[in-house]
Amino acid sequence: MEGGSPPTASIPHSARAHPSDQTAPGAREELLRGILAEIPLLLGVIPFGMIYGVIAIQSGLTPATAQAASAVVFAGSSQFAMSQLVAGGASGLVIVVSIAAINMRHALYSASLAPHLAHLSAAWKALLAYLLTDEAYAVSIGHLQADGPRTHRHFFLLGAGLTLWTAWQASTALGLFVGARLPQSWSLDFTLPLTFIAIVVPQLKDRAGLWAALIAGGLAVALRGLPVGMGVLLAAVVGILAGTALERRQA
Amino acid sequence: MSMWLTLVAAGSATYLIRLSFIAFAHRGTPPVWITRPLRLVPAAVLSALILPAVIAPQGAVQLWPLSPRVLAGMAAVFVAWKTRSILLTLIVGMSILWLAGLLLPG
Numbered sequence: 001m002e003g004g005s006p007p008t009a010s011i012p013h014s015a016r017a018h019p020s021d022q023t024a025p026g027a028r029e030e031l032l033r034g035i036l037a038e039i040p041l042l043l044g045v046i047p048f049g050m051i052y053g054v055i056a057i058q059s060g061l062t063p064a065t066a067q068a069a070s071a072v073v074f075a076g077s078s079q080f081a082m083s084q085l086v087a088g089g090a091s092g093l094v095i096v097v098s099i100a101a102i103n104m105r106h107a108l109y110s111a112s113l114a115p116h117l118a119h120l121s122a123a124w125k126a127l128l129a130y131l132l133t134d135e136a137y138a139v140s141i142g143h144l145q146a147d148g149p150r151t152h153r154h155f156f157l158l159g160a161g162l163t164l165w166t167a168w169q170a171s172t173a174l175g176l177f178v179g180a181r182l183p184q185s186w187s188l189d190f191t192l193p194l195t196f197i198a199i200v201v202p203q204l205k206d207r208a209g210l211w212a213a214l215i216a217g218g219l220a221v222a223l224r225g226l227p228v229g230m231g232v233l234l235a236a237v238v239g240i241l242a243g244t245a246l247e248r249r250q251a
Numbered sequence: 252m253s254m255w256l257t258l259v260a261a262g263s264a265t266y267l268i269r270l271s272f273i274a275f276a277h278r279g280t281p282p283v284w285i286t287r288p289l290r291l292v293p294a295a296v297l298s299a300l301i302l303p304a305v306i307a308p309q310g311a312v313q314l315w316p317l318s319p320r321v322l323a324g325m326a327a328v329f330v331a332w333k334t335r336s337i338l339l340t341l342i343v344g345m346s347i348l349w350l351a352g353l354l355l356p357g
Contacts, residue, residue, distance in 0.1 A: 216296070
């Protein structure tokens, strides 16, 4: 996995280059930084996963299918919607279309990451696509876009993605097992929007970004009556187009 | 059985959406008409997730009187702007949310 490093067996221990001697951070360091970057978000993700586990059971899913959904679909808000639809007796087709619509925003993440992952093998692309979530994208995109050597940058995304994946599977299992709600008065769900604020605000350095954010946010509020996920997707697309148009006029 | 089929179909659809652009991107610098909008993706999508959760958590917009969530959200924007720290933003935001929840009616 650590492409570029010499075969260690043929080199005396003392002659091995220290990781800090290299200009680009090594794979292990990038992986660790990705893990560390993701950890604060788990404060919101773990209660979210536990609540999902509880709701899935109450909606009539078996523990096996509820847990499998966390591994196969691996997208929180769409799994909540799935539980609601199952409880309401929706058909399989309606459930599949709803989940796809809710998760359509990931196409934007995919497009945003694509130039930074273009040099990787098909296996890497397949793995990182599976781990691509709101939370992993949010902490990684700034790092992937930054200037400088990028030999092992994808390990950062891998670390963030695996951390989130592990927390999501474990918290789902815990929710299924415990079967009791976390105290709602703690409002731990609010740590997710707070985390996204901490990530977005420092990025709003120019008018195009600021307007894209304001228009997307305002529209998402206006469109919140649409089915889950559709409002967010539409609002984001309009915000991006508006910001791009503004940028082009200034350029 | 049909629930398992549904899961596999939904999972495949979600995976293909995630893979879409990553799979087809090639080496080289993409043209500016592609990179320019893509630079705005994080700000736009994350804001579209943030704002409804802050000002309309139950579905109805509540801006005035200030709700604990709006107060905490505004404080979080300020802390994030000044410190760029996720942890500090979380600490200040959640503290204000809990404090305002105790002090404000409703």
